[in-house]
Amino acid sequence: MLLIYTQHITPRLTYTLKQFFTRILGLDIQLTTTVEEFIAHNDLKLTYAKQALGNELFVKSSGLLSEQGINDIEINMETWDGVPCFFSSRQTASVPFDIFAASFYLLSRYEEYLPHVKDEYDRFAAEESLAYKYGFLHLPLVDIWAYKFKRILQDKYPDLNVPKRTFNYISTIDVDIAYTYKHKGLLRGLGGMVRDLSKLRFYLLWERIIVHLGFKKDPYDTYDDLLFFQKEYGIKTLFFFLIGDYSTYDKNISSKNSHYRSLIKSIADYAEVGIHPSYFTPNNEPMLKKELMRLESIINRPIEKSRQHYLRISLPETYQNLVNLEVREDYTMGYAAHYGFRASTCTPFYFYDLDYEIQTPLKLFPFAVMDGTLRDYHNLSHKHAFDIISNLGKEVQKVDGTFITLFHNDTLSNRGRWRRWRKLYIDIFKLFSEKK
Numbered sequence: 001m002l003l004i005y006t007q008h009i010t011p012r013l014t015y016t017l018k019q020f021f022t023r024i025l026g027l028d029i030q031l032t033t034t035v036e037e038f039i040a041h042n043d044l045k046l047t048y049a050k051q052a053l054g055n056e057l058f059v060k061s062s063g064l065l066s067e068q069g070i071n072d073i074e075i076n077m078e079t080w081d082g083v084p085c086f087f088s089s090r091q092t093a094s095v096p097f098d099i100f101a102a103s104f105y106l107l108s109r110y111e112e113y114l115p116h117v118k119d120e121y122d123r124f125a126a127e128e129s130l131a132y133k134y135g136f137l138h139l140p141l142v143d144i145w146a147y148k149f150k151r152i153l154q155d156k157y158p159d160l161n162v163p164k165r166t167f168n169y170i171s172t173i174d175v176d177i178a179y180t181y182k183h184k185g186l187l188r189g190l191g192g193m194v195r196d197l198s199k200l201r202f203y204l205l206w207e208r209i210i211v212h213l214g215f216k217k218d219p220y221d222t223y224d225d226l227l228f229f230q231k232e233y234g235i236k237t238l239f240f241f242l243i244g245d246y247s248t249y250d251k252n253i254s255s256k257n258s259h260y261r262s263l264i265k266s267i268a269d270y271a272e273v274g275i276h277p278s279y280f281t282p283n284n285e286p287m288l289k290k291e292l293m294r295l296e297s298i299i300n301r302p303i304e305k306s307r308q309h310y311l312r313i314s315l316p317e318t319y320q321n322l323v324n325l326e327v328r329e330d331y332t333m334g335y336a337a338h339y340g341f342r343a344s345t346c347t348p349f350y351f352y353d354l355d356y357e358i359q360t361p362l363k364l365f366p367f368a369v370m371d372g373t374l375r376d377y378h379n380l381s382h383k384h385a386f387d388i389i390s391n392l393g394k395e396v397q398k399v400d401g402t403f404i405t406l407f408h409n410d411t412l413s414n415r416g417r418w419r420r421w422r423k424l425y426i427d428i429f430k431l432f433s434e435k436k
Helices: 011-024 035-040 099-107 141-156 186-198 202-212 223-233 258-268 285-299 317-324 371-377 382-398 409-413 421-432
Strands: 002-005 029-032 045-049 057-060 078-080 083-085 168-175 236-241 272-275 349-353 358-364 402-408
Touching: 002 035, 011 029, 011 099, 011 141, 011 349, 011 358, 057 141, 083 141, 099 141, 099 349, 168 409, 168 421, 223 236, 223 258, 223 409, 223 421, 236 258, 258 272, 258 285, 272 285, 285 317, 317 349, 317 358, 371 382, 371 402, 382 402, 382 421, 402 409, 402 421, 409 421
Parallel strands: 002 029, 002 045, 045 057, 168 236, 168 402, 236 272
Antiparallel strands: 078 083, 349 358
């Protein structure tokens, strides 16, 4: 057990140390403000304060974890053994910066509460982040810091046995549009035919007809394949279904459609299912509640997982709403326009509410890369995209973290802009499969 001395035990400090030592490194910790107890302790110990008490491990506090509320903080980037860091300390310490305050700054998404320019979909843009500006968006930096600190612990205490965690890969699928042609209703079907005719897309018109006649499978109906790959390669796959009302940004099939409801039920028999809250829900708790109840009525069980449509998060309101509605896990933590680690970690962590200065029960699962980011925002070929995904996964493997990707059911359609992406999906599964 690691005993940590500090002058003040605050919610910020407790939250950060538990994530850093317990969830990432697997170590039991205890905090104390009593000098005598700390000195008498004969096992692992660390001081987190302005001054060290003796020759124990020491991290100099910058003060951030004793504060409350949001302040405009000046960030000066430096390096620690080749790795970016900030909140540096000029005092002799075990590490040359406040590693815990820096971790909290990134995990709490502190910078997203500060004034910033939003993108066209009213989202916090990657370009506004510290990670993008200083070139470490592709790194799970908090985990890297923790693993480097583990080596410092082991050098100080050679008999220390740090449990080794296991690399984990989770594939997540967003179902924005369940079918290309089927089950959309007469008006939408006729409208699609008229558009195909007006743009001389005769092949699509012919494909639409033969799909409706049952001579060809709907191109977006890739669910059997997705479930097969989950079983074949032993990789957990989660499905997030969009069931909001039709709008400019939400164009899925009606949640009242019996075929769509049947699809969701059948998927839920073989994989975990979550809600994909519609475009206008980030600040609208009643709308989110209505959609949650819809999905719960379809699969007849509580919905515990969520990912926002268009990856729209408004901090802290979106997460506060999920907490109020007893959603336990959210998978939105990532960027649409850039790949990498939005919170600079590949370890699931709890949402810390800076409004109320508390750790909430909502667990955040950060994803590293989305198919549309690589294809639509960066216009990459499937080969280049595979390299990006595999490199991100290997960074996660170095720290035995959780690697999460975001694909869509239509990505495996192997048509149009997704030509050859089915093979990419399979190759990623082969690369990170538990069964290989």
